[in-house]
Amino acid sequence: MNPIYLDHAASMPVHPDVVAAMVPYLTEHFGNPSSIHGFGRKVRLAIEDARETVARALGTDPARIVFTSGGTEADNLALFGPAFAHREKGKTHLVTTQIEHHAVLEACQHLERLGFSVTYLPVDRTGRVDPDDVARAIRPETVLVSVMYGNNEVGTLQPIAEIGRICRERGVYFHTDAVQAFGVEPIDVATLSVDLLTVSAHKIGGPKGVGALYVAREVVMYPHLFGGNQERKRRAGTENVPGIIGFAKAVEIAMAEREKRRERYRALRRLMLSVWEARGIDHVVNGHPEAFLPHVLNVSFPGVDTETMLMNLDLAGIAASSGSACTSGSLERSHVLKAMNLPPEVVDSAVRFSFGPGNTEEDVRAAAERVADIVERLRGRK
Numbered sequence: 304m305n306p307i308y309l310d311h312a313a314s315m316p317v318h319p320d321v322v323a324a325m326v327p328y329l330t331e332h333f334g335n336p337s338s339i340h341g342f343g344r345k346v347r348l349a350i351e352d353a354r355e356t357v358a359r360a361l362g363t364d365p366a367r368i369v370f371t372s373g374g375t376e377a378d379n380l381a382l383f384g385p386a387f388a389h390r391e392k393g394k395t396h397l398v399t400t401q402i403e404h405h406a407v408l409e410a411c412q413h414l415e416r417l418g419f420s421v422t423y424l425p426v427d428r429t430g431r432v433d434p435d436d437v438a439r440a441i442r443p444e445t446v447l448v449s450v451m452y453g454n455n456e457v458g459t460l461q462p463i464a465e466i467g468r469i470c471r472e473r474g475v476y477f478h479t480d481a482v483q484a485f486g487v488e489p490i491d492v493a494t495l496s497v498d499l500l501t502v503s504a505h506k507i508g509g510p511k512g513v514g515a516l517y518v519a520r521e522v523v524m525y526p527h528l529f530g531g532n533q534e535r536k537r538r539a540g541t542e543n544v545p546g547i548i549g550f551a552k553a554v555e556i557a558m559a560e561r562e563k564r565r566e567r568y569r570a571l572r573r574l575m576l577s578v579w580e581a582r583g584i585d586h587v588v589n590g591h592p593e594a595f596l597p598h599v600l601n602v603s604f605p606g607v608d609t610e611t612m613l614m615n616l617d618l619a620g621i622a623a624s625s626g627s628a629c630t631s632g633s634l635e636r637s638h639v640l641k642a643m644n645l646p647p648e649v650v651d652s653a654v655r656f657s658f659g660p661g662n663t664e665e666d667v668r669a670a671a672e673r674v675a676d677i678v679e680r681l682r683g684r685k
C-alpha cells in the first residue's frame with residue numbers, strides 16, 4: 304500500500320526548489336555574513352534579500368524581521384523579550400489562551416516561575432476566544448497579549464483583528480503565533496494591529512530549524528541570546544544561512560500558490576467528509592464550522608480511541624496525528640480539546656488530518672476509505 308502523508312501541520316516535505324536554492328549556501332557561499340570580505344558580503348546580501356521576501360509576505364519592512372531557529376524560538380522571544388524589558392515598569396502580567404501551542408504555554412509557565420502572572424483565557428466549543436474576555440483580562444500591569452492566529456490541532460481561526468484593536472486601545476503589545484496560518488491565510492501585519500507575529504519555515508515547505516518573528520517598530524524588547532550584533536542585537540549568533548535562504552524560497556512558492564492551495568485543501572476536506580458520510584461512518588468534526596484553517600481537519604470517531612486509530616492508520620500506510628504533543632510515544636489528552644469542553648468520547652477519539660500541496664484527490668479518497676474500514680472494523684469488534 305502506498306503511504307499517504309496527511310500530517311502537514313506537523314511538518315511539510317521540503318520543496319525541491321527550496322533544496323536547490325539552499326545548496327549553494329552549503330557549498331560555495333560559505334562565508335560568514337558578518338565578515339567584511341567578499342565571501343561574507345555575498346552571503347550578507349543573500350540574507351537581506353531573504354529578509355525582504357519574508358517581510359513582503361507579511362506586509363512589512365525587512366528591518367522588522369528577526370530570523371530565529373524556528374517557531375518555538377520566535378514564540379519564546381515574543382514573550383520573554385517584552386516581558387523582561389518592561390518588568391521594571393511594573394508590567395508583570397500577560398494574557399494568553401488555554402489552546403496555544405506548547406511553545407507559548409510553556410514559555411508562559413516559565414514566566415510564572417519567574418514571578419510574572421499569566422491569565423489563560425478559555426475558549427468556546429468551537430475553539431474561539433471571546434474578544435470581550437481579552438478586554439476584561441487586561442490590567443494596568445499587563446504587558447502583552449498572545450493569541451494564536453489559527454490553531455494547529457483543530458484549525459480554528461481567532462478574531463485576530465478584533466483582539467488587535469483591543470490591545471492597541473489599551474496600550475498592550477499583541478503577539479500572534481501564525482505558524483499554521485502563514486502560507487494559507489493572507490496575513491498583513493499592518494491591518495491586523497499585531498506587534499509580534501511568529502512564522503516557521505518547515506510548516507510551509509521550507510527546512511526545519513528556521514523561522515522568524517515580526518517585531519513592530521514600537522516594541523521594546525530584551526534580547527534572549529547574547530554574543531553578537533546579528534538580527535539588530537535581538538538575536539545573537541551566526542545566521543542559519545542555508546536555512547534562511549530556503550525559508551525565503553518556500554515563502555515565495557507558498558505566496559504564489561496560496562489561493563490555489565486554499566481551494567485545493569477545502570476540496571480535499573469536503574472529499575474526505577463525503578466518503579464517511581456516504582459510508583454512514585458516525586463522526587464529529589471538531590473546530591469552528593466556518594473560521595478554520597483549510598488544511599486542518601480534526602475529526603472524532605466516538606468509541607474508537609485515538610491511539611488505537613493512529614496505530615491502525617500507520618499500519619494502513621496513513622500518516623495522521625492526534626494533534627497533541629506526543630510524550631515518549633504515549634499520547635496525552637489534548638489540552639486544546641479539553642479547553643473546548645468537548646465530551647470525553649469526542650476528546651478521546653480525535654484524529655487530525657492535515658493536507659499539503661502534494662496530496663491528490665485519489666490519495667485522499669483512498670485514505671478516507673481506509674479510515675472508514677478501520678472504524679468499521681474497530682467498532683464492529685465491540
Ligand SMILES: *Cc1c(COP(=O)(O)O)cnc(C)c1O
Binds near residue numbers: 372
Ligand atoms: C509547529 C508549531 C510551532 C513550533 O514551530 P517549530 O519551528 O517547529 O519550532 C509553534 N506554533 C505552532 C502553532 C506550530 O504549529
